[in-house]
Amino acid sequence: MRTASDVVPALTVLTRVAQDEPEGRRHLARALRGRLERVGEAAVQVAAETGQPMGEVLAAALKEHPEPGLFFRLAEVCGREPYRHSTHLASVALAVLDRCVESLPDRSDDHETERVFCRWLNDRGSRRLQVGQRDEAVSDLREAARRRSRLAACTGSREDRLGHARSLSNLAQATLDVGRRGRSLVIGRRAVAAIAGSGSAVAADLPRLAACRLGELPGRVQGRRSGGGRGASRPGGADVKVGRLVAFPEGASRPGGADPGGR
Amino acid sequence: MGTRSLVRDIGRGLALATLCHGFADEREAVDQLRRLHLFSDQPRATVTSVAHLLHESYGGERWVDPLLPDLLGERLVYGEIERGGGELLDLTLGPANADG
Numbered sequence: 001m002r003t004a005s006d007v008v009p010a011l012t013v014l015t016r017v018a019q020d021e022p023e024g025r026r027h028l029a030r031a032l033r034g035r036l037e038r039v040g041e042a043a044v045q046v047a048a049e050t051g052q053p054m055g056e057v058l059a060a061a062l063k064e065h066p067e068p069g070l071f072f073r074l075a076e077v078c079g080r081e082p083y084r085h086s087t088h089l090a091s092v093a094l095a096v097l098d099r100c101v102e103s104l105p106d107r108s109d110d111h112e113t114e115r116v117f118c119r120w121l122n123d124r125g126s127r128r129l130q131v132g133q134r135d136e137a138v139s140d141l142r143e144a145a146r147r148r149s150r151l152a153a154c155t156g157s158r159e160d161r162l163g164h165a166r167s168l169s170n171l172a173q174a175t176l177d178v179g180r181r182g183r184s185l186v187i188g189r190r191a192v193a194a195i196a197g198s199g200s201a202v203a204a205d206l207p208r209l210a211a212c213r214l215g216e217l218p219g220r221v222q223g224r225r226s227g228g229g230r231g232a233s234r235p236g237g238a239d240v241k242v243g244r245l246v247a248f249p250e251g252a253s254r255p256g257g258a259d260p261g262g263r
Numbered sequence: 264m265g266t267r268s269l270v271r272d273i274g275r276g277l278a279l280a281t282l283c284h285g286f287a288d289e290r291e292a293v294d295q296l297r298r299l300h301l302f303s304d305q306p307r308a309t310v311t312s313v314a315h316l317l318h319e320s321y322g323g324e325r326w327v328d329p330l331l332p333d334l335l336g337e338r339l340v341y342g343e344i345e346r347g348g349g350e351l352l353d354l355t356l357g358p359a360n361a362d363g
Contacts, residue, residue: 006283007355007356007357009282009283009284009329010282010283010352010355010356011356013281013282013329013336013337013340014282014340016333016337017337017340017341020334020337020341021341023341023345024341027341027344027352030349030352031352031356033359034359034360035356035357035359035360038356038357039356039357
């Protein structure tokens with residue numbers, strides 16, 4: 001019986017063939033058809049490491065797959081490092097998370113189910129941001145932040161408060177991406193407040209993180225801060241906070257971030 | 264088994280080795296080759312001879328290495344699948360079923 005890792009070399013070769021031969025894509029689709037339960041995780045690995053067209057072919061194959069169990073498994077795989085920020089996996093992750101969000105029953109009274117649902121919403125929003133579906137990303141991230149806020153209020157747990165802060169952080173980035181800078185700033189401040197109130201170790205580092213990220217801010221934001229534009233009249237460091245939040249540990253919405261599979 | 268057929272059969276065996284990232288030892292090579300339709304009714308001695316031929320020609324880090332450089336190996340695999348080598352997918356990925 002071949003294991004998941006045993007099939008990685010074959011899928012890698014087939015993906016490379018498909019990169020060079022137009023007909024190779026058809027063979028790759030044929031290789032996945034009827035085998036997704038067995039090779040799904042390996043296909044995700046190959047998509048991240050070898051690149052297209054594996055991600056596109058896998059995403060198309062997943063849309064025909066009936067069993068939700070596979071999608072739950074792949075959502076976990078796509079959400080882990082080093083796949084979390086892989087742009088090659090964007091279409092796969094979106095196909096997976098769409099099905100996950102559709103498949104989970106609405107059980108907001110069950111905290112664990114709600115926690116998982118919120119994570120999927122947050123991840124889908126981040127992936128949508130990655131592929132340029134900005135308005136849809138804002139919608140997902142806003143809903144994730146809203147539900148996580150309610151969850152954190154119910155449970156009072158540090159994990160849920162930090163989850164809420166993460167969703168706000170990603171929402172701030174998405175809102176900035178759709179051009180709503182003022183709104184992004186407001187949400188960014190709420191994220192900072194949520195982090196500070198989360199009791200997380202990160203909270204203690206907020207001032208230091210804000211300072212050390214100053215040199216890493218995008219030129220656009222730096223320019224506004226030092227160039228005397230409209231942003232210069234705002235309270236000092238406000239844009240810094242938004243910029244820093246992009247680099248927050250669970251900032252899954254970093255578009256154009258380092259892609260482990262981008263070789 | 265004519266010469267032309269033998270060369271083609273060895274090609275398919277090497278394509279299988281390429282998809283499997285090579286064969287670790289003689290036993291694995293023979294076992295894998297015997298799963299190919301074209302070797303399934305051949306005497307074990309014949310298959311073992313083919314395995315040794317592959318080892319002597321393509322042995323390296325593994326008892327039989329994948330065909331290198333990669334581009335050649337990929338070209339070989341593509342050609343074999345185009346020639347009806349769908350069994351290569353079953354042998355390396357497992358049989359397709361109704362799971363999707």
